[in-house]
Amino acid sequence: MSNADQKTARQTTATAYWTVGPEQGELRCEALPAPGIGEALVRTLYSGISKGTELVVHNARVPDCVAGEMAAPNQEGSFPSPVKFGYLSVGIVEEGPADWAGKTVFCLYPHQNRYIVPVDSLTLVPDGVPARRAVLTGTVETAVNGLWEAGPRLGDRVAVIGAGLVGGMVAKLLSTFPLGRLQLIDVDPAKRAFAETLGVVFSHPDDALPDCDIVIHCSASQEGLERSLQLVGDEGDVIEMSWYADRSVTLPLGEDFHARRLSIRASQVGVVARARRHRRTNADRLRLAVSLLSDPLFEVFLTGSSGFDELPDVVQRLSDGTLDALCHVIEYPVIECPALDAPATADPRC
Structure with a gap:
């Protein structure tokens, strides 16, 4: 069986949060192939809501003239909607190169319970940084x-x-x-x-x-x-x-x-600041950021948590002010998603 055939045979589903209209979000299922060469399958543990930017997206307020520049690294869709947007994700590498297997990683990825990315886009979370706190890396x-x-x-x-x-x-x-x-x-x-x-x-x-x-x-x-x-x-x-x-x-x-x-x-984080641009990469900057999170004082920025299935309601509550937060953490349960050709499941997340 060819590599392409193997990937097709092993396809399962993942669930992601999408903004589907002004002040409207929903969880959607999508196909998830097996990781290819140089890629990793990440199972999400936590994601964080970056309230300022994500509420701009939620309220359909991204100006057309900067829509390209404001796209997140692993965004799908386009502004104003439908768009899969977000960039504070921490998870465990379940499949991929041997030196990454089992590692806790940060990734600039939207709210999704499993995803495939090149390992070059992952930042290793140091042992002294709890996975939940690592959502603050971005x-x-x-x-x-x-x-x-x-x-x-x-x-x-x-x-x-x-x-x-x-x-x-x-x-x-x-x-x-x-x-x-x-x-x-x-x-x-x-x-x-x-x-x-x-x-x-x-x-x-x-x-x-x-x-x-x-x-x-x-x-x-x-x-x-x-x-x-x-x-x-x-x-x-x-x-x-x-x-x-x-x-x-x-x-x-x-x-x-x-x-x-x-x-x-x-100052905008899309590119490294001019004073360091010739001597630091985005990856260098992320490694520095996650290393600083060994300080437990950063816990003060994590102000509440909710389950992944509550995410559409949480985003709306942050938008209308009924939920106050600095960084609200989304927690992901372990979900065994079926293969695409498996019988239908009653769980709407898979």
């Missing part, structure tokens, strides 16, 4: 890229505006730097306890200290970006890590932006 990678873009120096005064998942992650990493001052800024006073857990000084925007060397903006709000321009010092840098999708933002550039020679620079 967000840590985003924060690392932002800091490579910002380039903080010894003794710098830095402010992070927006104490959500990305802003909190940036502040967590910056807390290990020899800075002169670090503030985590948010309009929600309840975020003070979160900042204290991270070991970072919390401030309301009205009370934040000015004359910063760097302000990193993560609130995805016009007001937050305006405050960033007020807090950064002369000739200072604002690093914009928010994605506004299809929203328009108006800034008071007629005030002191021009006179004080301020800079706003975007």
Whole structure:
């Protein structure tokens, strides 16, 4: 039997989450062939919901002009829908090259209970990093890229505006730097306890200290970006890590932006930051990110979990605000999916 025939003979089904319309998601079955040469079959243990970006997709707000650039690495379909989107997945290699078998891995893959990928797209999760915590790898990678873009120096005064998942992650990493001052800024006073857990000084925007060397903006709000321009010092840098999708933002550039020679620079994780692009690959950046997760303090970013079969409802609840979370974890049961020619099953997931 040829390799192609073997793959066809061993096809089973997998189940994945698809966005099928504005504020509509569902679990769908699909064919899953056997892995080919250089590929691995991964059984998912956990995936994380990257709330900001995934809710933009859920609400059909990806602008047409950047639809290609904003596609996830293993996305299927296209924006606005139907599309299989997501990128925080941790699982076990069940089949593949011998040196990968049984390994716990992170992959930039959508929410799916089993999948086939080239082993080059897998990042090994170190022994000191629990599999559940490893779903944060992609967000840590985003924060690392932002800091490579910002380039903080010894003794710098830095402010992070927006104490959500990305802003909190940036502040967590910056807390290990020899800075002169670090503030985590948010309009929600309840975020003070979160900042204290991270070991970072919390401030309301009205009370934040000015004359910063760097302000990193993560609130995805016009007001937050305006405050960033007020807090950064002369000739200072604002690093914009928010994605506004299809929203328009108006800034008071007629005030002191021009006179004080301020800079706003975007950071986006799709490519390695310019300052490291010639010496680091995306794979290098992911390996660094997952290694940092050996610190148990990162557990504070995991704020709740649900079963895979609840995922459509969970995404909608995150969208309408009835569920609050930094990173909500999806847990995957072990499901024995039948071959495609097997009798029909009553389990809708297979």
